[in-house]
Amino acid sequence: MKIFSALILLFAAAHAYAAHGLALGQPVRYPAGFKSFDYVNPEAPKGGTFTLPAAGGFDTFNPFTLKGSREAGMAMLTLDTLAEKGKDEPFAIYSLLAQDISPASDGLSVTFKINPKARFHNGDPVQAKDVAASFNILTRDKAAAPMYRFYWADVARVETPDARTVVFRFKKRNAELHMTLGELPVFSHKSYPEGLAAAPNTPPIGSGPYRFNKADSGRLSEFVRDKNYWAQNLPVRKGMYNFDTVRFKYYKDDTVRLEGIKGGQYDFMQENSARNWARAYPEELLAKRRLRKHEWRHSNTAGMQGFVMNLRRAPFNDIRVRQALVESFDFENTNARLFYGLYRRSNSFFTHSEMAASGKPSGMEAAMLERVRRHLPAAVFAQNAPEPPKTDPVHGIRPNLRKARALLEQVGYRYRNGVLVNPQGRPLVVEFLSPSKTYERVTAKWRNDLAKIGVRMNVRMADPSVYRKRVGSFDFDMTVVVYANSQSPGNEQFDYFSCASAKAEGSHNWAGVCDPAVEALLKHFESFETRTELVAASRALDRVLRHQYIVVPNWYTDRYRVVYRNTLGIPARQPKYYTPAEWALSAGWVKR
Known part of the structure; x- marks a missing residue:
């Protein structure tokens, strides 16, 4: 023995x-x-x-x-x-x-x-x-x-x-x-x-x-x-x-948080609101509390923050509806008016990293995509990786809204008495589930722009506990989420995008992605041997997801805005x- x-x-x-x-x-x-x-x-x-x-x-x-x-x-x-x-x-x-x-x-x-x-x-x-x-x-x-x-x-x-x-x-x-x-x-x-x-x-x-x-x-x-x-x-x-x-x-409320830091209740706070950063922290008031503003640069992958659409529900199961909503959001105007120009547009599920797809597929990425070609639209190979639409500096959002309305008309919606209705006569109504008042301001112009083409958006505020419950049970049309990705994406991608997670309440597959090409690409995150292979797999997955228009991309910054006490x-x-x-x-x- x-x-x-x-x-x-x-x-x-x-x-x-x-x-x-x-x-x-x-x-x-x-x-x-x-x-x-x-x-x-x-x-x-x-x-x-x-x-x-x-x-x-x-x-x-x-x-x-x-x-x-x-x-x-x-x-x-x-x-x-x-x-x-x-x-x-x-x-x-x-x-x-x-x-x-x-x-x-x-x-x-x-x-x-x-x-x-x-x-x-x-x-x-x-x-x-x-x-x-x-x-x-x-x-x-x-x-x-x-x-x-x-x-x-x-x-x-x-x-x-x-x-x-x-x-x-x-x-x-x-x-x-x-x-x-x-x-x-x-x-x-x-x-x-x-x-x-x-x-x-x-x-x-x-x-x-x-x-x-x-x-x-x-x-x-x-x-x-x-x-x-x-x-x-x-x-x-x-x-x-x-x-x-x-x-x-x-x-419970962002106002309470702001008053808390100005009242000296906190020693450290990250500020995610550009408006607050620009206006809510008078230097002389902070100085009295021995507090100061700082900006810390970082090299983190920004992932994707965006307004996610629930593909489990009609009409978001139609890619043309999703693409129309992507076209209709005026980031440039929102960034200038509300965010003081402090943000950049998120363009990838791996924003601010080498893993973001760009141009047409090539090399190892192209080889991975070739293996699932039968499940992919031709555009994945023929076109550059989709980038978020930009607002025309002269004509504003109007050209984008015309594209959005044309896409919705392809679906079967028709303009009647100021609203878009489907063949059964039901109007196109989108509910945006909001976790904070911040997004009421962000969506205000978007709601007005959508109304111009006959789409009604309702914003539903929910307190944190109700919000978590509804998002966890996928009880929403659209909400804001962050696909938080690391420098080494791996098994968490299954939680974001697999068919199994799409059916599991509490998962992070908010969009309900269940796609054979995505399922096949996810396997690369289990079996890669080199970082080169991991980067290629990330780009391939990113490209396919971006062609599905599951989110209206938001914004990111390459620095953290923080306030902390001088004694720290x-x-x-x-x-x-x-x-x-x-x-x-x-x-x-x-x-x-």
Whole structure:
């Protein structure tokens, strides 16, 4: 038996390697034994309080359930993952709970060896059974948000050969699965012994840098730093999570948020409204609160923000209707009048990146598209990748509206008594589900322009909880969403665009895309071997989606607009890829 076991170990060693970190398609930036990330201050002092605004409210401390409004900081602050993502690389992970990571050379499994120092907040050691329980609950429990099932759909099973070793076996080769599993949030197997539905408001037992402290009726949540945090001296945590207390103050209305920052209630806030940025922050008032405005550049893929149309409903299941709505939106005028010219037009599901399709398909991208040619319109090959229409500087939006009306007439709509009606005499009415008053202003001119060609748009405001419920159940005609893409797109594309996700409530396939060409292209995100192949697959998918006109593209900026207190210490060097609040929270400190 001992000889047999030894042979198994030798075989395993020959077919896998243990690493402190992994990067997709290129070497890791940080070598074994590195001291800290370059975008943190390893000597940052500990102490102080950091207060952030959070939209809406919450009615559950369980961060994984599909139902309810989740508290903002629970998963981020109290749970460690198997590995930490590096923010200077498109996709790299470094050991956190996992002491080392061993992907099999055949691409059909990955092994994580748990750090023996890892401890949960209740004092228990983090073990392989906890990792397995976390994965199984997130991917199999019907009460869990479905994104986890899509994200790790190619995992066949989880094995725990010993207390500190966990092995994920794959159904098939998947180019990034061994790395995305490093993002698994790990909680104690004691957290949900009866499943998520039996504990709808129970916080998980975590091992992260903070412990949940208290909450106030969905209006405030507070976390305190674990001064005995097991990982505080690891390279991936050195100089990070320095505040003794982190608070989230919830607001129902954007006016409350603005008054909160001007009243000194928050230490840091990202401003997404160009109008607010230009007009709502008098310098002298901010100075009294020791606050200041800053602009931080970034290299992040902007993804796609847009007004998504629900293809599950008529008339949005007709591409000509969707294209007409795209033609009718006057971005240039909206940007000038409402946004002070601060935005650029989103043109791709991978805006602001090398993964955005352009021109006609060529090279590896063309070869991928050729394999699904029978499912694609000829325009995909013959025309340049669609770009959002522009408003004529002389004639304004009128030429675009004429195109839109012509498209709608092709569908069968006719202009009668000032409105477009279908052959059954029903008028064309679109309901825009809005999450905030901001979009009432944005859609005001659009509504007027659509009325000129006989289309009525109704704007329905919904409070955050109702909005999340309606979007999660796909109960809308059109709303605003963000297809948030990283520098290394992968399994999340199935959540956005697969037929399976189109039928799963709570998924991020808001448009209801279910298309054979898209299904085939999604497989490339499982099986690529080089970054060149990943970029080609992204461009091919982007091109096909843009030819389907599922969103009215919005806008983006290549910088973050933030307001923060002068007492906040920020590392001298920013990472390449980051979100501002998360980086400030994890790498900032209170100046002494």
